[in-house]
Amino acid sequence: MTATCNTTSTARGAMHRLALAGVSCLVFALTGSASFAADKVTLTYMASQDWVKDAEQTLAKKFEEKTGIAIDFQILPSGQYFNVLQTKLNSGEGPDLFGGQSGVTDLKLQYNVEKNAVDLTNEPWATKEDKLVAAQSTLGGKLYGLTYWDVLGNTWVISYNKKLFAQYGLSEPKTYAEFKAACQKLLDNGVQPIYEPVADGWHHVLWFPELGPRFEQVTPGLADALNANKATFAGNPTMLSAVTELKEMFDLGYMGKNALADVYTGASKAMASGKVGMVLANTGFGSLVEHDYPDMKASDIGVFLMPLADNQQVNINPAGPTHFIYSGSAHVDAAKQYLAFLAEPENVDYFIDNTPTAMTLPFDGAKSKFSPDVQALFDSHKDARGTVYQTAVAYVNPQWMDLGADLTAMFTGSMGPDKVLANIDKRRADLAKAARDPAWKK
Amino acid sequence: MKSHRSYPFYFVLAALVLYVTFFIIPSLSGIAYSFTDWSGYSDEVEFVGLDNFRTILSPDENYLSFIGNTLLFTFWTIIIKTVFGLALALLLNQGVRWFVNGYRVLIYLPVILPTLVVALIFRSILDPASGLLNSALRGIGLDALALPWLTDPRIALYSVIGVDSWKGIGYIMVILLAGLQTIPKDLYEAASIDGASAWAKFRFITLPMLMPALMIVTVLNVLYGLRVFDIVYALTNGGPGYATEVLSTEIFKAFSKGQFGLGTAISSILFLILVVTGYLVIRVMERQSDRE
Numbered sequence: 105m106t107a108t109c110n111t112t113s114t115a116r117g118a119m120h121r122l123a124l125a126g127v128s129c130l131v132f133a134l135t136g137s138a139s140f141a142a143d144k145v146t147l148t149y150m151a152s153q154d155w156v157k158d159a160e161q162t163l164a165k166k167f168e169e170k171t172g173i174a175i176d177f178q179i180l181p182s183g184q185y186f187n188v189l190q191t192k193l194n195s196g197e198g199p200d201l202f203g204g205q206s207g208v209t210d211l212k213l214q215y216n217v218e219k220n221a222v223d224l225t226n227e228p229w230a231t232k233e234d235k236l237v238a239a240q241s242t243l244g245g246k247l248y249g250l251t252y253w254d255v256l257g258n259t260w261v262i263s264y265n266k267k268l269f270a271q272y273g274l275s276e277p278k279t280y281a282e283f284k285a286a287c288q289k290l291l292d293n294g295v296q297p298i299y300e301p302v303a304d305g306w307h308h309v310l311w312f313p314e315l316g317p318r319f320e321q322v323t324p325g326l327a328d329a330l331n332a333n334k335a336t337f338a339g340n341p342t343m344l345s346a347v348t349e350l351k352e353m354f355d356l357g358y359m360g361k362n363a364l365a366d367v368y369t370g371a372s373k374a375m376a377s378g379k380v381g382m383v384l385a386n387t388g389f390g391s392l393v394e395h396d397y398p399d400m401k402a403s404d405i406g407v408f409l410m411p412l413a414d415n416q417q418v419n420i421n422p423a424g425p426t427h428f429i430y431s432g433s434a435h436v437d438a439a440k441q442y443l444a445f446l447a448e449p450e451n452v453d454y455f456i457d458n459t460p461t462a463m464t465l466p467f468d469g470a471k472s473k474f475s476p477d478v479q480a481l482f483d484s485h486k487d488a489r490g491t492v493y494q495t496a497v498a499y500v501n502p503q504w505m506d507l508g509a510d511l512t513a514m515f516t517g518s519m520g521p522d523k524v525l526a527n528i529d530k531r532r533a534d535l536a537k538a539a540r541d542p543a544w545k546k
Numbered sequence: 547m548k549s550h551r552s553y554p555f556y557f558v559l560a561a562l563v564l565y566v567t568f569f570i571i572p573s574l575s576g577i578a579y580s581f582t583d584w585s586g587y588s589d590e591v592e593f594v595g596l597d598n599f600r601t602i603l604s605p606d607e608n609y610l611s612f613i614g615n616t617l618l619f620t621f622w623t624i625i626i627k628t629v630f631g632l633a634l635a636l637l638l639n640q641g642v643r644w645f646v647n648g649y650r651v652l653i654y655l656p657v658i659l660p661t662l663v664v665a666l667i668f669r670s671i672l673d674p675a676s677g678l679l680n681s682a683l684r685g686i687g688l689d690a691l692a693l694p695w696l697t698d699p700r701i702a703l704y705s706v707i708g709v710d711s712w713k714g715i716g717y718i719m720v721i722l723l724a725g726l727q728t729i730p731k732d733l734y735e736a737a738s739i740d741g742a743s744a745w746a747k748f749r750f751i752t753l754p755m756l757m758p759a760l761m762i763v764t765v766l767n768v769l770y771g772l773r774v775f776d777i778v779y780a781l782t783n784g785g786p787g788y789a790t791e792v793l794s795t796e797i798f799k800a801f802s803k804g805q806f807g808l809g810t811a812i813s814s815i816l817f818l819i820l821v822v823t824g825y826l827v828i829r830v831m832e833r834q835s836d837r838e
Contacts, residue, residue, distance in 0.1 A: 183783050184779075184783065186802065187798060187799060187802035187803075188802070190586075190802040190803065190804065191798075191801065191802045194586055194801070194802070194804060212587075213587055213804075216586060216587075302786075303697070303785075305783070305785070361674070361675075362674050362675045362694070362697075364694065364697035364698075364786050365673055365674050365675065365694065365696070365697045502803075509784070509785060509787055509788060510787070512785055512786045512787040513699075513786075513787030513788055513789075514787075515786075515787075516698075516699045516786055516787050516789070517699075518699060518787055518788075518789070519787070534805075535587065537583075538583065538585040538587040538588055538804075538805070539587040539588060540587075540588050540590065
């Protein structure tokens with residue numbers, strides 16, 4: 105009986121030890137894997153469609169190989185991006201990194217960076233960023249964003265199919281009248297004069313505030329007067345001409361039958377098809393078309409300035425899509441590492457080499473690859489350039505999509521050009537009052 | 547002997563506290579904020595009286611047209627979903643003899659598809675240049691009917707209504723089918739013996755007996771239609787221009803732009819419309835039901 109008990113007791117002890125060993129192994133395995141999992145950081149980066157280039161995604165993979173930190177890109181349709189981002193920021197649930205347009209007004213009004221973004225002033229790349237560009241990401245003396253975008257070469261110009269222009273005896277228009285005549289000639293010959301993607305909600309807006317340098321040329325000091333609440337958009341004859349001419353282009357069918365359904369991602373295909381004469385695009389568009397459709401060479405695409413309101417000023421925008429680190433992120437240091445990695449000279453050059461639309465990036469020593477046509481345009485307008493109004497004038501950029509809806513309503517006949525301008529003033533006043541802007545206080 | 551037993555008040559206290567904390571207080575706060583200029587651009591919140599409501603009801607603004615679009619959407623989706631839902635329910639209840647369950651599944655299928663998926667599919671189908679619908683219409687020589695379904699402001703809202711009705715008819719059909727199956731067969735047999743026509747049976751038996759189910763679907767449709775958001779947002783985002791903007795998409799846009807005071811004011815108006823419309827619909831249908 106005792107022997108049996110001892111045997112049983114020994115067997116139980118062995119079983120207990122075995123169970124204990126098993127549990128220990130399990131605990132070790134679980135804690136081991138938990139510890140491993142804890143080391144693995146994934147940063148979410150939310151951005152608007154078109155802002156995240158393939159080259160950045162490749163760089164993100166290299167960054168992951170180097171540091172073990174993965175980047176989860178959350179790319180949203182451009183028409184919905186601001187609504188979704190701002191909802192997340194306003195509800196305190198922002199992603200680790202988020203994309204946003206730089207520009208001092210936007211920093212404060214659209215993104216409230218002093219609350220939502222991390223101060224990056226002391227990051228190693230901060231001193232290497234172009235000062236004009238960095239100024240657009242700076243608020244209250246603190247740098248909040250890394251502008252990884254070809255803002256200097258990102259001038260929106262009209263890219264045109266040189267062969268079609270030559271075929272129909274057209275030259276680069278310098279006035280609205282010449283531009284209209286060229287459009288009509290193309291239309292008469294069965295060519296869609298302009299591919300204008302209105303469906304995106306943002307692209308057709310470019311035709312107006314990008315003409316800021318022209319407005320400034322006609323009325324010197326207008327931007328300052330607008331910012332001081334001493335001038336309005338409504339009643340400005342140059343602005344009214346520009347918007348009226350834009351409507352006329354739509355009404356005359358120059359933008360094609362499907363402009364309201366067209367999207368910007370279809371622009372290079374449209375140009376390469378040879379059925380479209382012109383596209384309002386940034387200076388890298390020719391390279392993009394050649395990249396996407398090698399049968400059409402970048403050298404087949406010429407450029408000229410937007411000739412609405414007889415504009416002949418180069419429209420420079422030192423602001424552009426920028427990377428911000430969300431202040432509520434649990435991985436601020438990892439996010440800073442990612443931005444520092446992007447700004448390393450070899451990665452900057454890699455981005456430029458592998459992004460057809462990027463001619464350069466705003467960092468010291470970055471390479472430049474402007475086409476001869478674009479270079480010639482810049483060279484011939486060295487003394488005729490200015491800052492676009494979405495950057496020069498406060499409270500314009502935050503209403504970009506609203507202005508887009510107004511212009512679409514104007515195209516479809518439910519709003520007139522004068523009402524479009526009056527609405528800009530109304531929204532500026534609302535935004536300024538909400539921001540307690542002293543210039544708008546009675 | 548007591549027929550009813552009373553329970554002490556504290557039995558409901560926990561539920562009441564939760565309800566007040568998470569529903570009543572936020573709702574009242576929302577209404578209170580609609581009288582302020584609360585925005586994401588300033589930390590100060592000031593009382594502005596009826597300013598937000600004046601803005602919404604001003605003829606110079608677009609908000610009245612958003613209210614109109616919301617009501618139009620609600621009206622037409624109720625009509626289309628109820629009429630087609632009832633027709634399909636009648637067919638499946640009496641007209642179809644085989645593969646009934648298969649038809650039910652097929653008609654119900656769009657209901658379980660995510661709205662975003664439905665919207666993406668229909669954006670492709672309704673594309674004016676390369677969409678399946680216009681290609682088919684052109685293919686059979688009906689070029690004149692190949693319209694810019696989602697980009698013409700005159701028809702865009704009706705296209706959204708059509709897509710939403712396609713998605714929602716199955717749900718209405720299931721409720722009405724359940725209602726039809728509760729109607730005793732002997733009523734129809736007695737009517738047949740009396741020589742009643744099919745229309746007479748529908749008018750004097752089916753319709754009155756189906757009134758509770760019809761009331762449910764109407765109330766559900768009213769509540770859904772007035773609060774519609776996802777299908778509009780995903781199909782047109784309120785465009786072209788403001789042609790399909792409804793109250794809920796505008797509330798979302800106001801909040802996302804940091805215009806919290808204005809957003810809550812629009813929400814309060816929507817709440818008021820919901821309460822008034824819901825009450826009127828229930829009263830009218832109850833009266834109709836009593837008359838039957």
